[in-house]
Amino acid sequence: MLSAIMRKRIAIAIICLFPFPLLAQQQWNLKECIDYGLKNNRSNAVYDNEKRIADAKAKEALADYLPKVSVTGSFDDNLKVQQSIIPAGVFGPDPVRVAFTQKFNTNGTAQLDQTIYDQALLNGLKANKYNKQQADLNVKQNQETLIYNISNAYYQIYVYREQLRLLKENLDSYRKQMDISKLQVQKGVTLQKDLDKVTVDYNNATSQIRVAESNLTLAQNQLKYEMGYPIADVLPVDSVSQQDAAVVPAEIATTDNSFTVANRTDYQLSQVNSKLLEIDEKRIKAGALPRLTGYVRYGAVGFGNTLGPAFSDLNPFSAVGLKLTIPLFDIFKRNAQYNQAKYKTLNAAENLKLDEGKYQMEFENSRTKLLKAQTNLSNDKRNIELAESVFRTTDLQYKKGVTTLIDWITARNSIKDAQNNYLNSLYSFYQARLDLEKANGSLKTYYNSL
Known part of the structure; x- marks a missing residue:
């Protein structure tokens, strides 16, 4: 059996180990x-x-x-090369069919657009x-x-807490009166119906407390x-x-x-x-x-009857310009x-x-x-x-x-x-x-x- 002093020391140690919020x-x-x-x-x-x-x-x-930059690129394999016709009398008495492109065509362009106004x-x-x-x-x-x-x-x-406090006071009052009425009934001083009247009010107070407790939880x-x-x-x-x-x-x-x-x-x-x-x-x-917009454009195009020149032999181009848009x-x-x-x-x-x-x-x-x-x-x-x-x-x-x-x-x-x-x-x-x-x-x- 542990002594009283030892039990006290153990209790103090346990308390010290507990977090304070607990x-x-x-x-x-x-x-x-x-x-x-x-x-x-x-x-x-x-x-x-x-x-x-x-x-x-x-x-x-x-x-x-703010400036906006866009980059576009394209590659065309012209299965049938489009031809244009030069009218007769320009290079001879007969119309001349000319193709302004080749089978393979590449095009790459980078453009910067800036809204000015x-x-x-x-x-x-x-x-x-x-x-x-x-x-x-x-x-x-x-x-x-x-x-x-x-x-x-x-x-x-x-x-709701105030309501519960008041209801419990009422319940305590009815409980005390019930105890008095029970003694009076046992002694024949009062009738059972008087006790029943107080009991009804006591039961009503109990029900009201349950409702109030439920409302408090809600x-x-x-x-x-x-x-x-x-x-x-x-x-x-x-x-x-x-x-x-x-x-x-x-x-x-x-x-x-x-x-x-x-x-x-x-x-x-x-x-x-x-x-x-x-x-x-x-x-x-x-x-x-x-609306006024400025732009800067730079790109390159390539042509070739075979795939290689269309990518290796590129012809650069560039432009700077203004664009005015008037909605009508x-x-x-x-x-x-x-x-x-x-x-x-x-x-x-x-x-x-x-x-x-x-x-x-x-x-x-x-x-x-x-x-x-x-x-x-x-x-x-x-x-x-x-x-x-x-x-x-x-x-x-x-x-x-x-x-x-x-x-x-x-x-x-x-x-x-x-x-x-x-x-x-x-x-x-x-x-x-x-x-x-x-x-x-x-x-x-x-x-x-x-």
């Missing part, structure tokens, strides 16, 4: 959950790829204004800046969505999904740190009446889209202008495309004005809802305190025999009703708070302030 499991608060989600949610990879696509589009547009391409290059802005704003909008969804799921967990899985956290792993959420969140932040959020529509990421995206439509309109219009007969198609782009640009400008009013309305409505939710939450908290005060008085009267079990059950049910109203108000408050941050375009600020 001894003290981390409790995830809201900010840590959001931090994890911003780094690990799979949607981040999607929007990062969108940024890379925008960069590739910019390079593609620029490539049209193309207004449509120049206008297209201006879109690169806005394509990159659009990709960056999409990343920002995705981050705001993650902040909103993770916060919403996190607060749901807090509400909310935890939803939070894991929004975070990009493994569903099968345990995520210990620290909702204790959020217990004061229903009081202080509301005062701060509702006192600020200022609203700037430009803070909304979706409005910024609409502005960028409007700029891109304007550029597209100008690009189509510039398609009617002449596509005016109807271009006008149709231009009109489409013009009206899309006009609609985008009108939609921006509509969005200004829409987002202003969303902000005002969200602020009103938060004020109302805050008031309801405070009232419902006080109602629970009042219902509990009434129940304590009724419980004391019932123990002294001056009131009936019906009055006791009614008072207990009043607490349950007040608790349900409080839980609904609590969730409505959290929802309204997040909606206000979203409507104000301040979800990132809200996250940074956690």
Whole structure:
């Protein structure tokens, strides 16, 4: 048998060998959950790829204004050599048949083309800046969505835990009353039906606890999904740190009446889209202008009645030139495309004005809802305190025999009703708070302030 001192030393050694995280499991608060989600949610990879696509589009547009080099080569085996006819009187009285090639013919050419002026391409290059802005704003909008969804799921967990706490308090109250009623039935002081009434409420509370536990599990899985956290792993959420969140932040959020529509990421995206439509309109219009291109060409040709000379005896040639392209007969198609782009640009400008009013309305409505939710939450908290005060008085009267079990059950049910109203108000408050941050375009600020 090991001595007590030896057992103590072995226990200390085992503890020292264990990793610290296994001894003290981390409790995830809201900010840590959001931090994890911003780094690990799979949607981040999607929007990062969108940024890379925008960069590739910019390079593609620029490539049209960079030099382009092409190399071509051909080899012909003229099974029947084509002949041309020189009319009579040029080299004699009779027409002369002449072949200007031989059986084998090789041709190799390298050409460099450089666009010198193309207004449509120049206008297209201006879109690169806005394509990159659009990709960056999409990343920002995705981050705001993650902040909103993770916060919403996190607060749901807090509400369900609060519900479970209240339900377990109710269950404990019913259990104590059941024990008292059983003794009273055994002594013949009360009837079995009184015990049955309390038992029914006890069983109902048990069922409600099972439902609440199921809802809590679903909310935890939803939070894991929004975070990009493994569903099968345990995520210990620290909702204790959020217990004061229903009081202080509301005062701060509702006192600020200022609203700037430009803070909304979706409005910024609409502005960028409007700029891109304007550029597209100008690009189509510039398609009617002449395009000037320069080129340098170098090559060699070879001929021979046998295969060897066609490759060995090559005759080089070269040229430098300009090419001016003036589109003339596509005016109807271009006008149709231009009109489409013009009206899309006009609609985008009108939609921006509509969005200004829409987002202003969303902000005002969200602020009103938060004020109302805050008031309801405070009232419902006080109602629970009042219902509990009434129940304590009724419980004391019932123990002294001056009131009936019906009055006791009614008072207990009043607490349950007040608790349900409080839980609904609590969730409505959290929802309204997040909606206000979203409507104000301040979800990132809200996250940074956690």
